Amino acid sequence: MSRFERYLTLWVALCIVAGIALGHMLPGVFHVIGLAEIAKVNLPIAALIWLMIIPMLLKIDFAALRKVGTYWRGIGITLFVNWVVKPFSMAALGWLFIGYLFKPYLPSDQISAYIAGLIILAAAPCTAMVFVWSQLTRGEPHFTLSQVALNDAVMVIAFAPIVGLLLGLSAIIVPWGTLTLSVALYIVIPVVAAQVVRRRILMSGGEAALTRLVNVIQPVSLVALLTTLVLLFGFQGEQILKQPAVIALLAVPIIIQVYFNSGLAYILNRLASEQHCIAGPSALIGASNFFELAVAAAISLFGFNSGATLATVVGVLIEVPVMLSVVWIVNRSQGWYERGSMPLSGSNKKAALAE
Structure with missing residues (x-):
């Protein structure tokens, strides 16, 4: 890990402060x-996400995806946490904290909307940012890509019914344009671009040339992450300054x-004797959120200035700092994890996979 990466938490904190300050001083710029x-998907953010995830995608050999079935335990655990546990646990936490414990301190006419926003947020598993978290935990890239693709497929079918069930609505308006465009921008385009570049580099210079390229552009990924953070906090700087107490209370259940959910996925992978390089991204995929879809769905259902939309925006604000802390925990606990993931762990399982 480079010196820059070791101090990533400091850079994140500085970017949060800078984003809020710039959003307050230059609201017109951030408004533009x-x-x-397009379809509630911000194009500058999409471009930054490309810069974040393409370095990782360059490492992926699609011919090796045929081996992803080896990681069926991790895939099953992640799907279980994302679609069976996560939306329902968030609904329970929303009703407990927003509907009961924090109710006296929140606008009474927005309580139901806040809970709805939290449910919508939890029902949309993360897509693009997962590649960044996986890279920071040295996760298996083929597993990450396959899991994200599978989540996207499930999301098309399960998002509306789950949200409808938990909100008690007979019909949910899914922003299909946002969902489709997000998958294209955050998955299809960067995957295709990365594979084209990978093939050309391998043909001209081999593995050594590809390694040099990845090492050169790796810092760009982190710079793009920090720039994204400045923009996200800049977009919501006014909201943060106007309603800091409400935002702090909404952040608690999130x-x-x-x-x-990250702890549950991590422990279940350990009990299932899955490798750490699978458990890390599995835990992170099981915990993070597809905030673009969540915000768009909240706006379409409840309106731009609703409590539901504000709740999903809070998810945007805390996504990066909180997920970085999960990355830190996953990395620091690797020794503990591998001591308990028996019988196939570490070198033994790698040898088994090689066979």
Whole structure:
């Protein structure tokens, strides 16, 4: 890990402060950037996400995807946490904290909307940012790509019914344009671009040339992450300054949900004797959220200025700092994890996979 990566938490904190300050001082600039969108998908953010995930995608050999069935335990655990546990645990946390414990401190006419926003947020598993978290935990890239693709496929079928069930609505308006465009921008385009570049580099210079390229552009990924953070906090700088107490209270169930679901996925992978390079991204995929889809769905259902939309925006604000803390926990606990993931762990399982 480079010196820059070792101090990533500091850079994140500085970017959060810078984003809020710039959003307050230059709201017009951020408003213009925020309007550069199609179907509620912000194009500058999409471009930054490309810069974040393409270095990891360059490492992926699609011919090796045929081996992803080896990781069926991790795939099953992640699907279980994402679609069976996560939306329902968030609904329970929302009703407990927002509907009961924090109710006296929140606008009474927005309580139901806040809970709805939290449910919508939890029902949309993360897509693009997972590649960044997986890379930071030295996760298996083929597993990450396959899991994300599978989640996208399930999301098309399960998002509306789950949200409808938990909100008690007979019909949910799914922003299909946002969902389709997000998958294309965050998955299809960068995957195709990365594979084209990978093939050309391998043909001209071999593995050594590819390794040099990845090492050169790797810092770009982290710079793009920090720039994204400045933009996200800049977009919501006014909201943060106007309603800091409401935002802090809404953040509580979201943070608890992230640690609960990531911890559950991590421990289940350990009990299933899955490798750490699978358990890391599995835990992170099981905890993070597809905030673009969540915000768009909240706006379409409840309106731009609703409590539901604000709740999904809070998810955007805390996504990067909280997920970085989960990355830190996963990396620091690798020794503990591998001591308990028996009988196939570490070199033994790698040898078994090689065979």
